[in-house]
Amino acid sequence: MSAAQGRTGRVGVGVIGAGVISNEYLKNLTAFPDLDVRFVADIDLARAQAQAEKFGVADSGTVEQLLADDAIEIVVNLTIPKVHVAVALDVLAAGKNVWSEKPFALDRASGQQLLQAAHAQGLRVATAPDTFLGSGIQSARRLIEHGDIGAPLTALTLMQSPGPESWHPNPDFLFQEGAGPLFDIGPYYLTALVQLFGPVARVSASASRARETRVIGSGPRAGEEFAVTVPTHVSALYEFESGQTAQSVFSFDSKLKRTQFEVAGLEATVVVPDPNTFEGELEVHDAEGIHSVPSTGTTDTRGIGVVELARAIRAGVPERASGEQAYHVLDIMVSTIEAGETRRPVEIESTVQVTPALAEDWDPLAATLV
Numbered sequence: 001m002s003a004a005q006g007r008t009g010r011v012g013v014g015v016i017g018a019g020v021i022s023n024e025y026l027k028n029l030t031a032f033p034d035l036d037v038r039f040v041a042d043i044d045l046a047r048a049q050a051q052a053e054k055f056g057v058a059d060s061g062t063v064e065q066l067l068a069d070d071a072i073e074i075v076v077n078l079t080i081p082k083v084h085v086a087v088a089l090d091v092l093a094a095g096k097n098v099w100s101e102k103p104f105a106l107d108r109a110s111g112q113q114l115l116q117a118a119h120a121q122g123l124r125v126a127t128a129p130d131t132f133l134g135s136g137i138q139s140a141r142r143l144i145e146h147g148d149i150g151a152p153l154t155a156l157t158l159m160q161s162p163g164p165e166s167w168h169p170n171p172d173f174l175f176q177e178g179a180g181p182l183f184d185i186g187p188y189y190l191t192a193l194v195q196l197f198g199p200v201a202r203v204s205a206s207a208s209r210a211r212e213t214r215v216i217g218s219g220p221r222a223g224e225e226f227a228v229t230v231p232t233h234v235s236a237l238y239e240f241e242s243g244q245t246a247q248s249v250f251s252f253d254s255k256l257k258r259t260q261f262e263v264a265g266l267e268a269t270v271v272v273p274d275p276n277t278f279e280g281e282l283e284v285h286d287a288e289g290i291h292s293v294p295s296t297g298t299t300d301t302r303g304i305g306v307v308e309l310a311r312a313i314r315a316g317v318p319e320r321a322s323g324e325q326a327y328h329v330l331d332i333m334v335s336t337i338e339a340g341e342t343r344r345p346v347e348i349e350s351t352v353q354v355t356p357a358l359a360e361d362w363d364p365l366a367a368t369l370v
């Protein structure tokens with residue numbers, strides 16, 4: 001029996017992975033009235049206990065203890081990318097729904113395995129990013145769907161930085177399989193592009209790596225050298241099923257830090273807020289000049305997708321940050337690397353039905369399930 005059947009009221013949540021990003025998640029999840037955060041688990045038990053105490057969560061301990069709590073219906077998986085799928089499969093086997101941090105999986109086969117396991121159990125595997133549910137991208141979607149830039153034609157997206165090894169205390173995983181700029185930051189940009197233009201049909205790309213090793217810049221391991229095993233500069237040309245196109249750069253090889261996300265339409269170009277954030281103004285360039293357009297919608301941050309998932313479970317409707325969307329984004333990323341390696345365009349086999357935009361007054365802080 002699926003975890004949702006017959007249940008009402010707030011949705012019980014457990015968190016696995018008490019590292020850097022658990023701070024933002026636990027702060028937010030414990031503030032959403034529709035969620036009941038009950039347990040924090042980690043292989044580092046002291047870390048799990050410290051995070052539970054810091055955020056007023058009643059229990060902490062091992063993953064097995066968390067999975068034994070019947071009142072937990074959604075498990076938020078904040079582990080490192082290479083164990084995302086294994087942890088998620090254990091969660092599904094325990095009869096619980098999964099919210100996973102990105103990337104959804106590292107390869108197509110394990111992504112498919114996850115979707116099939118969830119389907120077979122009548123459970124859900126929803127995933128980050130949920131930034132696209134924030135006011136920035138939702139307002140961009142509403143503006144474009146309202147026809148304010150005319151027919152949307154092309155997008156340009158840039159994400160350039162020197163890389164996260166200067167500030168993250170354990171940055172090795174960010175330069176290994178499942179990360180690098182494409183897998184680590186790409187999901188924010190590609191999910192936003194899919195939300196605005198629909199599914200991607202084809203990709204051409206180039207991919208390169210500036211250095212074989214990098215050095216940790218902060219924390220107890222500062223000065224330690226680690227291997228870089230994935231491309232650190234990727235540039236791609238995406239063709240969408242709709243006929244629209246996007247050019248994207250994902251780079252950890254640039255001393256210049258820059259993010260840009262713009263959509264050119266027949267009548268105007270809109271500059272969209274950084275899709276790795278939840279809010280920000282839109283800037284519309286048209287024949288009359290440049291206008292700022294405030295974004296509207298929720299300004300809450302990481303974890304709003306968990307609330308949306310909880311409400312979708314109770315309502316029996318599809319969640320917006322779905323596993324199907326995440327699988328399509330994974331397929332795009334894997335295909336981008338393949339296109340870079342083979343220097344040939346790659347056809348994207350998966351597709352996705354884009355879910356409707358959120359209502360402007362959608363509020364994760366409202367108590368709708370109590």
Ligand SMILES: NC(=O)c1ccc[n+]([C@@H]2O[C@H](COP(=O)([O-])OP(=O)(O)OC[C@H]3O[C@@H](n4cnc5c(N)ncnc54)[C@H](O)[C@@H]3O)[C@@H](O)[C@H]2O)c1
Binds near residue numbers: 020041081087
């Ligand atoms: N750090 C950020 O700014 C950030 C932002 C957005 C998303 N993310 C994503 O969040 C995830 C976690 O990132 P982080 O920066 O918090 O990493 P982190 O290394 O700080 O934390 C990961 C935690 O998971 C635990 N863990 C690893 N394997 C486990 C297992 N099998 N069972 C239980 N616990 C396990 C580790 O002990 C650690 O405490 C990654 O997927 C990352 O892409 C991170």
